[in-house]
Amino acid sequence: MSIVSIMSTKNQIEDYLNDNLPAADSPPAELHEAMRYAVIGGGKRLRPILAIAACEAVGGTLETVLPAAAAIELIHSYSLIHDDLPCMDDDDLRHGQPTTHKKFGEATALLAGDALLTLAFEWAAKLKNSEIIKVIARAAGNQGMVGGQIADLSATGNTPSAEQLEFIHSHKTADLITAAVVVGGLAGEGSPAQISKLRKFGQNLGLAFQFVDDILDCTSEAQTLGKTPGKDMASDKVTAVAVYGLEGAKVLAKKYIDEAKKILADETWKSNELLSIANFILNRKY
């Protein structure tokens, strides 16, 4: 995916979100404002871009997958709102702006998260494919993102192990990224062999993504990162840097990306765009 092509895809995702989220002046306006604030505020749109790239890689079109791709972005946004709440990570800054509960209060932020998660399934249902609903729900739920989230919380303060780290990273982060790639493959009617390759690609990509996140938490400044850096280390989180050290984490992040690229390298279908995204994930600064 060239830079121009990624920018164009990102614009179409932004347009879909903007056009399909409830209008900020429609009742209940406070809820709708908070939903839009959390989603429209920023973000790399990595998950929907991946879903679209995977769909196109197996021969589908952007239009086929767009509602489900945007649905996955809603789930990512809801998870950030809930994750930032005082009873969770208690964060004040996200995408360079006050977090949703800082801006709208805790009750509205909680409900805006609930509403975004619910709306995600309404959007995903537009593809009329029950398998896609199942893939998204599994990746986001107790055996996926939410499961990783609670493991992340309960691991805080303990001596971190590599196994614990992998459980947390796999579920908290890699599962939803993997789901984005798999949903793209399913929407584009990829073969079972293609879906299987995409799944393994997504898992390695997702693990690399969280390694880079942990590295940036130690090395970046708030202005670039858009959120409070150093917070994971300060709160004794189980991070890649805590387990492997900064240099060790960098080596492993590259290893996961190399592994991801290797999975698709010999395929004859057009996966160049997925490979470009893999490079972006390794080299990103925010």
Next chain:
Amino acid sequence: MSIVSIMSTKNQIEDYLNDNLPAADSPPAELHEAMRYAVIGGGKRLRPILAIAACEAVGGTLETVLPAAAAIELIHSYSLIHDDLPCMDDDDLRHGQPTTHKKFGEATALLAGDALLTLAFEWAAKLKNSEIIKVIARAAGNQGMVGGQIADLSATGNTPSAEQLEFIHSHKTADLITAAVVVGGLAGEGSPAQISKLRKFGQNLGLAFQFVDDILDCTSEAQTLGKTPGKDMASDKVTAVAVYGLEGAKVLAKKYIDEAKKILADETWKSNELLSIANFILNRKY
């Protein structure tokens, strides 16, 4: 639906929930324990019973609709967990037991709610009917239950009006009850005319249900009710009793039930069980 038949249906719902919720000893165990605690703890199972009765009324079987009926119960359970949180209604007692956050802490309760909402869509997807996913998501989301919830919160303390009350009751309560009935009709492959009747029946039933809830909040004791009574009045909530007085609310609850029964009265399909449930809702003590 005879008492025996309702009890048998309720047992099958309990079995489905028990068998399909994640095992309490499977990791992440803390999350799974909290999910089971919130769902298995108690409840009338009104929404899944309604979905099954509606499905059978149009000629379908219990098995056809059971996963979606149970999914709607998960959504009801998640809404109670989040509703009871300190930043919302801050309640200590539910189904005669400590609320989920009192038992497991706020972070785990929040995540258990998120996981139940997500799992609901995985279960509902088993019916392989995108229309059913859409009906459930709309009823539970920003234009449904969550929308009613935020209106309920922001209305607290103001002078209540009948219009405000109807908006809150329709969305906070009646939308999900209506969805249960409609999902039953759709799963049982009811005709568009039947679905339309079921929708109107559900709306009236749902409004009656919330009127009776408001009445019981004023007249019941904690032991019977299983939650803290008098709390809505004490916190200046917009309730049917606040708007119409206790006797006025009783008259209107009966009116909604009469209206619901009238909608199905002349139908030739076997809606007797739905009519029995309508009577139960008016006369319930908890």
